[in-house]
Structure formats: C-alpha cells, structure tokens
Amino acid sequence: MAARMQQGGRPGGSRFAQFKLVLLGESAVGKVSLVLRFVKDQFDDYRESTIGAAFLTQTIALDESTTVKFEIWDTAGQERYKSLAPMYYRNANCAVVVYDITQASSLDKAKAWVKELQRQANENIIIALAGNKLDLVSADPTKRAIPAEDAAQYAREAGLLFFETSAKTADNVRELFTAIARKLPLDQAGPRSIRSAGHRPGVDLRPESSGTQGASGCNC
Amino acid sequence: MSQATRRHSLDTPPPTSNRRRRHSTSIIGSQDLPPPPPVKDTSPIQQHEFRSVRSSTNLSTYNSNNNNNSAQQPPVSSSPSITPAPATRTLPTASAPAEKPVPRDRYGFKKANQHITLSVYEAWAGSYISYVERRRAKWILLMKSYGLPTVNPERFPPKSDKVKRYVRKGIPPEWRGAAWFYFAGGPARLAQSRGAYWECVERARAGELSGVDRDDIERDLNRAFPDNVRFKPDAPGWDQREADDDGQPGETSIVRALRRVLQAFAVANPRIGYCQSLNFLAGLLLLFLDEDEEKAFIMLGIVTNEHLPGTHDRSLKNIDIGVLMSCIQESMPAVWVKIDDTQEYGSLPTVSLALTSWFMSCFVGSLPIETVLRVWDSFFYEGSKTLFRIALAIFKLAEPDIRRLSDPMEVFQVVQNAPRRLVDANALLEACFRRRNGFGHLSQETIDVRRRERARAFGAEKASRADLLGVGEESGAVVRSSSRGGGRFKRSLSRRRAKT
Numbered sequence: 103m104a105a106r107m108q109q110g111g112r113p114g115g116s117r118f119a120q121f122k123l124v125l126l127g128e129s130a131v132g133k134v135s136l137v138l139r140f141v142k143d144q145f146d147d148y149r150e151s152t153i154g155a156a157f158l159t160q161t162i163a164l165d166e167s168t169t170v171k172f173e174i175w176d177t178a179g180q181e182r183y184k185s186l187a188p189m190y191y192r193n194a195n196c197a198v199v200v201y202d203i204t205q206a207s208s209l210d211k212a213k214a215w216v217k218e219l220q221r222q223a224n225e226n227i228i229i230a231l232a233g234n235k236l237d238l239v240s241a242d243p244t245k246r247a248i249p250a251e252d253a254a255q256y257a258r259e260a261g262l263l264f265f266e267t268s269a270k271t272a273d274n275v276r277e278l279f280t281a282i283a284r285k286l287p288l289d290q291a292g293p294r295s296i297r298s299a300g301h302r303p304g305v306d307l308r309p310e311s312s313g314t315q316g317a318s319g320c321n322c
Numbered sequence: 323m324s325q326a327t328r329r330h331s332l333d334t335p336p337p338t339s340n341r342r343r344r345h346s347t348s349i350i351g352s353q354d355l356p357p358p359p360p361v362k363d364t365s366p367i368q369q370h371e372f373r374s375v376r377s378s379t380n381l382s383t384y385n386s387n388n389n390n391n392s393a394q395q396p397p398v399s400s401s402p403s404i405t406p407a408p409a410t411r412t413l414p415t416a417s418a419p420a421e422k423p424v425p426r427d428r429y430g431f432k433k434a435n436q437h438i439t440l441s442v443y444e445a446w447a448g449s450y451i452s453y454v455e456r457r458r459a460k461w462i463l464l465m466k467s468y469g470l471p472t473v474n475p476e477r478f479p480p481k482s483d484k485v486k487r488y489v490r491k492g493i494p495p496e497w498r499g500a501a502w503f504y505f506a507g508g509p510a511r512l513a514q515s516r517g518a519y520w521e522c523v524e525r526a527r528a529g530e531l532s533g534v535d536r537d538d539i540e541r542d543l544n545r546a547f548p549d550n551v552r553f554k555p556d557a558p559g560w561d562q563r564e565a566d567d568d569g570q571p572g573e574t575s576i577v578r579a580l581r582r583v584l585q586a587f588a589v590a591n592p593r594i595g596y597c598q599s600l601n602f603l604a605g606l607l608l609l610f611l612d613e614d615e616e617k618a619f620i621m622l623g624i625v626t627n628e629h630l631p632g633t634h635d636r637s638l639k640n641i642d643i644g645v646l647m648s649c650i651q652e653s654m655p656a657v658w659v660k661i662d663d664t665q666e667y668g669s670l671p672t673v674s675l676a677l678t679s680w681f682m683s684c685f686v687g688s689l690p691i692e693t694v695l696r697v698w699d700s701f702f703y704e705g706s707k708t709l710f711r712i713a714l715a716i717f718k719l720a721e722p723d724i725r726r727l728s729d730p731m732e733v734f735q736v737v738q739n740a741p742r743r744l745v746d747a748n749a750l751l752e753a754c755f756r757r758r759n760g761f762g763h764l765s766q767e768t769i770d771v772r773r774r775e776r777a778r779a780f781g782a783e784k785a786s787r788a789d790l791l792g793v794g795e796e797s798g799a800v801v802r803s804s805s806r807g808g809g810r811f812k813r814s815l816s817r818r819r820a821k822t
Binding site for chain 2: 148156
C-alpha cells in the first residue's frame, strides 16, 4: 500500500513519509515560537500562552527524492496540563524537548520530560533536546544560565539529538527538524492513506506499512 | 525620556482611589450619536482613546493612519493628568523612520491576525458598525424606559426575556464591562467582600503566594494580549513604566494590574492557584472594567467558582469537555462518528485537546475578539450553558466540513481553526440561538446534571488516587508553597476567609 502511493503519487521513485512530533517543555521556553519559525517562518517577541494543545503540519524536503511531513503537536507547558501529556505523545515518532538556556530550572523540567518519554512513549521515539533563546545569550553572554557543554553532555548520555536554537533569529531551527527527519526510520514510514483508514496520527509501524528504502535513514 | 519619567510620576502609586478615579474620569459619554467628531483621529491624543473602551463609538476608532502628527504633538504638560501623556506611537524620529501604524479595532486589538486578513476584517466590520449603532439606539430606549442613566451606567434593567434577547444581540461596547459585572451578580459580591481584594494583594506581596504560582504568573503577563496596544504598545515609550517595587520595566499599567489580580486570585483560591488561561480572563476583564482590579478579581471568582467549578483546578479533570462530548454525541451523531476515537484511547476523544481553551479561556484566543465579547455578554447574563451552546454551534457550523473529511487529523484541524475565523459574531450567535437546529434548548440543569455524572465517573476512575478527597491537590499546593512558607493550613484558612 505504501509503495503504491509513493510510486503512483511521485514519479521517479521519490519517497514521502509522515511522522508525529510532539513538543514538550516548561512554560514560556519558546515551544510555539520554535514551531512557528519552522512552519511559517514567523516570530513575535510575545506569544499568547498555549492552552491545551495546538496542531500544525510542515513538510520538508530532505533531499531531491525524499519528503518528510511532520504532524506537530504543540503543548501547554504548565505543570497542571501534565495529565493530558500521554494524549499528546501517544504514538509520537519524535519529540522536541525544549528548555530556555537563560533559565536554569527549565533544563530540569526538560530532563523530567525526557525521562517520562523514555519510560512511557513509543519505544523507538527520537528525542531532540533544544536549548532555545540563543539570541538572548548572543546579545548578553551573562544571561546564559546553562552552559552548552553541560546540556550537550546530558544529551549524549541520554541519547538525544541536541541543538541550541533561536526561534527569533532562526538559528538552528531548520537544522533541528532536519536532523530529526534524518534520524527517523524512513523505510518504516507509512503513508497517509493507511492512517486514514481509522488509525491515529503518526506513523503506522505495522509490518504492512513498510515498503520503501531509507537512503538517508540515519546519518546523524 | 523626560516624558516617561513624568508619566511615571503621574501615576506610579497603586493606591486604589487614584487608579479608579483616573479611569472613571477617562470615560467619555457616548450615548450621543454619531461618534465624537473625528478631529481626534488626527490628534496624537486619540492614541489613548482606547485606554477606555467606553471612549469611542465605532469599531474603527483606533485605525489611525496619521503620520504627520509630530507638529500636533502637545507638550507633555498640556496633557490632562488623568490620562498619562504617551510618547506618540507613530511619531517619526530622526533616527528611526515611522512604521506604518498597525490597524487596530476600537479596543486596541490588531484587526488582522494569523487567521483573519485585514480585508476580511474590514468586509465584516463595515456592516457591523451600523449594526452596533442600531443596537445601541435600542438599548438607550430600553434603559430610558427603566429610568436608568445612559452615561456610564452601573445598573441595568432587571432580567427578562426582552433583556436577554437584547444581551444576545450585543451589549453596547462602552457599557459592556459594567453590564457584565451587573448581570453576573458583581455588585452583591462586592458589597459582601469589599476590601478583600486588596487584602489578598497584600498577602501575596507578604509571601503567601507560592513560588511556582509567582513564576507562572510572571511568565504569562506578557502573553495575555500581546496584540492589544494597552498590553503591548507599538512603540516603546507609550504607557510604559520603569522598574519599581510594583513591576518590571517596560510594563503598561494594565499589565501591572493583571499581575496583582492574578496574584491575589491565586492566594484567595488555593485549589486553583494560577492556571494558564486566567491571564486571558483577567486581562480581558481588566480591559473592559477600566482596570478596576477589585471588580476584575470578583468576576474572576464568579467565573471560576460559579460558572466553571473545577475547570481550572490544579488537577484538571476536563469535566466540561466530557459533557460537551455527550451533547455532540446526541445532537450531531454524524460529527461524533468523525471525532470518536474513544474506543482506542479511552474516555475523551483526541479532539478534546482543541477544546481545552474553549472552556478554560471562555473562547479567548479560539474565537475572534468581537465574537468572544458577544459570547461573554450572554455568558455573564445566562451562565455557563452559553459556553456549551456556543461550542455546539461551532461544531454545527463546521459540520459540513467535518463530514466531508475522513482523516482524523484533518478533522482536528477544522475544529481547531474554524472558530478562529468566525469573525461574523452575529452568524455564530444566530446559529446558536435559532429555533430550528439551534442550541437554545440546552438547559443549565441538563449541564449541571451531566457535570455531576462526569465528576462521579471521574472520581470512580481515580478512586485509587487521593484527588477525590482533595488531598492530592492540597498536598500539591503545600509542595508548591513550601518555599514561601505558606503552608497548607494557613492557605486553606485564608481561602475560607477571603473567598469571594
């Protein structure tokens, strides 16, 4: 089924894969801003607080023949919404856990999210750690509360992708999502048609949904 | 800079009497039609017209396109002391060329946003302005027939079918805040608990506010209405304070008022503390109550305790969404089929995630602002059933789109995005209250019965957890407040004392 769609829809053997991505992290670290930079290339210094969750999609071309569509769940950061979290990350293929490099406590919260994801979410979930608000530190180095090396060290130990990002200047935003896409198992990604048959967002990992080759599957 | 300093000195201290006087005197009577001569539209003074939502009579007052106002900029000293003299938003300076002013509505909100283009907005606003004028004329007659004043009214006609109908068709914008307060039962609450607000402000300042709530509030102050000029001025220098005991640098007076209201509310309501979405509720209340913090505080108590009990609690239960789902299941089975994934995922369908803000924020951010205001008119008059009826009407309007789709995520996006484009408030209200296929028949009693059922079901589901007894929540509060030494006993005591 997968092969049919890809070959039929995109001549020349191009591939199309779709993944569910969830954004987690403490309130006001810039989750919405990262997504809006990625999806709409927009930025505002102030954004309305997110209540519940927002859903967006963005498609990127990994290379000439590979297109990846992200279904992005952007979630509320406040602690009391945590009970809803399993709803967000069920069946998620990848997660971006965001912290604010100028707020020390936000990395602790990020670590807690990583732990929860590793324990509760999909076994093969790809997790990226994003230290956001790099622009603030570039403007004034004294604002940095979390040394990049500390976070990088933690990310290595926990097996995470790691980027310091700025939604404001767009630094590393595209790189972040592209790195995730490259690490995802493209050969297992099912097309939309399978999910539409009654399955939930994200990739269908059942055996029959495989069928394409992952040329750039994992080269991070 | 001297302007800023001077402004600062004009209205720095928070004493309530000053604050209130300032705002009440800034109100311009607007029963006279048509709106005040447009001289103001070319004067820099008009830039603080929207300080009071009562100060203008049409929806496009804050659509200033003047770029030649530098010559008309009055000296600071000539500004009335009741309204701080702003540095002109559009004042061109030698160093920075003037930006084109953002078109804003009469309340100071940007007309265009991610979901509504300026041309869509203007196409709707053109006829809506005259609609508002017609309704205002009818309201004036109504008020006069009850011998009530039509300038800054504080009392309104007693509830009746006629008044309910008038409210559903929209309260005149300049009376809106006062009417909300009146119809929601604010005056009686105020009489009971006068001064309680300032007591709570003091208690928050004295350390009774938990560190978590304090931090959460700080993060959300600038994230309430960044598209409203009174929360976030277009250019620095307009109504912005320097740092002092009362707040951060660069804040406007309404942001500082918002901080105090949210802090006081968290202290007075330990079951809730600070919950994201309260920033929207309190912010909009302050905007329409002329920054009368005590009234906004009382209204926030009415919304969270009377109309939406439990909705904002520290442990979210989503009772209201469950009730709404049961209503959809009954009244729109074809929609329910599309959104129901509860077989797979348990008690609530995934689409619930798009509905959280409908109840918690009472549609702020989910509907365009004028539509929100119209919903709130009815909400404060009729109670929480309005929120359910409107929610159902939104689904009804989206039903053709939803039925056409098969992909659950596309359905989710329709539910998420369709309301944001409902700029035509009348269309939504009509869909809600029309006789055939409307939702005016859904009674408060039905909703309350279902809420109790859901609460019981939730309790049974979570019986193993201490939530049911409130232990979990209270102990959560203790953990949160421990750094401040608040303590559970003290907090629950104070809650009883200061409950509004």
